[in-house]
Every structure is written in structure tokens, then in C-alpha cells.
Amino acid sequence: MQNLIRFGWDHSLQEHFNTLQTSLLPGRVISIKGFKYFLITERGELETELSGRLLFESENENLPKVGDWVLFQDYDTMGYIIELLPRKNALSRKTPGAKFEKQLLASNIDYALIVQGLDRDFNVMRLERYIVQISACNIAPVIILNKADLVEDLAPFVSEIEKLKRDVPIFPCSTVTGLGMPEIIDRVFIPGKTCIMIGSSGVGKSSLLNALTREQVQSVAAVSESNQKGRHTTTGRDLFLLPNEALLIDTPGMREFGVTFEENASEGDLFPEITKIASGCRYNDCRHIEENGCAVLEALENGSLDSMVYDSYIKLLKEQRRFQITADEKKRMNRQFGKMIKEAKDYRKRYKF
Numbered sequence: 542m543q544n545l546i547r548f549g550w551d552h553s554l555q556e557h558f559n560t561l562q563t564s565l566l567p568g569r570v571i572s573i574k575g576f577k578y579f580l581i582t583e584r585g586e587l588e589t590e591l592s593g594r595l596l597f598e599s600e601n602e603n604l605p606k607v608g609d610w611v612l613f614q615d616y617d618t619m620g621y622i623i624e625l626l627p628r629k630n631a632l633s634r635k636t637p638g639a640k641f642e643k644q645l646l647a648s649n650i651d652y653a654l655i656v657q658g659l660d661r662d663f664n665v666m667r668l669e670r671y672i673v674q675i676s677a678c679n680i681a682p683v684i685i686l687n688k689a690d691l692v693e694d695l696a697p698f699v700s701e702i703e704k705l706k707r708d709v710p711i712f713p714c715s716t717v718t719g720l721g722m723p724e725i726i727d728r729v730f731i732p733g734k735t736c737i738m739i740g741s742s743g744v745g746k747s748s749l750l751n752a753l754t755r756e757q758v759q760s761v762a763a764v765s766e767s768n769q770k771g772r773h774t775t776t777g778r779d780l781f782l783l784p785n786e787a788l789l790i791d792t793p794g795m796r797e798f799g800v801t802f803e804e805n806a807s808e809g810d811l812f813p814e815i816t817k818i819a820s821g822c823r824y825n826d827c828r829h830i831e832e833n834g835c836a837v838l839e840a841l842e843n844g845s846l847d848s849m850v851y852d853s854y855i856k857l858l859k860e861q862r863r864f865q866i867t868a869d870e871k872k873r874m875n876r877q878f879g880k881m882i883k884e885a886k887d888y889r890k891r892y893k894f
Contacts (some may be wrong), residue, residue, distance in 0.1 A: 549580045549735055549788060565612035565623055570605050571780040578605055578622055587621035589613055607778040607790055608648040630679045632737060641867035643770035644802050647737050647778055647790045652729060656685045656740035657693045665701045669853045670798055672707055682709050683729055687745040690715035704847050706814040715747040730787035743792025750791050751781050800857055802865035810889025815854050
């Protein structure tokens, strides 16, 4: 099991595996290329495919993602994934575009590194969006301010983030000068722990990955001079084992990062500053919009609550509830459709046609 342990296999996974009493073998998904799933196994890397049951019967959320632990059937030089082991968590976002569906990016993650470039990409409201969604997925967020060599003073950027009043560590760094890199490696990339890097195109995720692995594992593209937009250099999600035995999942640049509704996430965890102030509201069910005796609105009026924090709270909460309503409606329609299919099958059996 030593090879699996290096990729995050722990005591709880081993205990669960022991209860299964199966001849199937465990592995972790480190890359997905089309219909091919690449696993790390006891004997090394193995190319696999999905079993028929997974391929044709599963919802997209239940299909393996990078970071998943799976059970597979060994077959010569290939393997077939039979089932998923339970996930600790999964990082999701709203599917880009008009559809209100959840897209799972990766699973079994300890830290999510939100990377922003200080050349043009810094946006504190986008940062807040990332933090809320990552926290809702039960993952610890970490802020990486890359390209710190391009600014003379880091204080204004850190000050803007501190206005959010969130207990999230901030690490300025530069892959060009090496500024901050030793501290990030020492404090964030812990052996056996899995991190994921997310952010817009052009923020320097590929450069960070190359610096951390000490190899040119991802190509690097310059920011377009015409529109100052980043170019995609990472086209898929891959899990890498770093020299210090920490694990890192790289992701393509994201133009959209819509929030979803996570059932186990409390408003207090997602919006801690609002929740702290709301304890002084007159009504327990206060919505903090127009109610009399609202401590949040009072704090907004007297300036003790930054309007940026309040506006972000209202916007993201509205998105979450809209996603929840739409997702619940979809579930209701699926249940109705499933009932219709069952009734149709029963009818055909009854009358034998």
C-alpha cells in the first residue's frame, strides 16, 4: 500500500476498504483524458475505463473525478473502474452558462488555492465568490497573490482582502523572483495533503506548478497585450505528486465560478461577519434587507459594516437560493418522469406487450 499512501490513502480509507471484503483493487484518479481514466495503484500508474454500469447508469456527479478513490478490476495491462469509494468532499461550481446544474471539478481536497495575479487579475469580489463556494464544499480556502514582483506595495491589496473579514491565509509570491515560495511550500503544501489551484486564465497557475514540481510539466503562455486577458495553457485537471510528497491538482482557467447550494453548509460558515452582526437583530428570521431592528442594516448605515461585504452577501445568497429552487424543481420533474417510466413498465408487464 506504500504507493497509495504517498497519494493520500489513509487509515479511514483502509478501514472502509477492509469492510468491503472484495477482490477489487483500490486506486486514485490522477487524470482523465476523454474516456480514459488514469489511476495511481499499488503497482504504479494504470490506464482504465469505466465499467458498463458506471458508464451508462450513473449521473454525471457520480462519475469518477480527479482525486476520487475508486475500486477497479485488474485486467492484463488495463483496468475497469467498478465503483467509487465515499468522497470526503468535492469542489463544485454552477455549470457555466444558463443551466442551473452542478459541475464537480475534483474531490477529496484539503486546501483550495485561489490564485490571483497582481498585474491585472486582482478582484476582491471574485475572491469573495471563490471563498464562499469553497467553504460551502467543506474545503479550506487559501489566497495566493501571484506576480508580486510587478507591484511596489502589497499593502493595498492585502488591505482590500482584510475588509472581507475572513480568516483566510494570504500568501503573496512570485515565481520569477521566488518571493514567498518557501513559505507557501512549508505552510500550505503538507505531505499527504491534497491541494487544488483555481483561478482565471493568465494568473500564473502553470508557472506556480512548474516552480513547485521543479519541472516544466505545464506550458506557459503570456497574457495577451491586446486585451490583457489570459490564455488557457492547462486544458484538463491532473493530480501531481510534489517533491515534498504533497499533492496538487491543477485546473484550467475559469471565466465563470457560479455558486451552488450545498445542503450541509450553514450561512454562518459562509458569511461569518454578517452572521456575527446578525446576532443583534430584533427578529431571528431577519433577512437583513428592510426589516426594522436589523443590526446588519444598522451596521451598514453607521459604517461598521463595509458596503462591499453586504452587497456581496446579498448577491451570493440570491444566487444560492435561485440555484436551490431550480435544482429542487429539476429533482421533482425527474421523480415524476421516473414514476411515469415505472408505471409504463408495469402496464406493459400486466398486458404483456
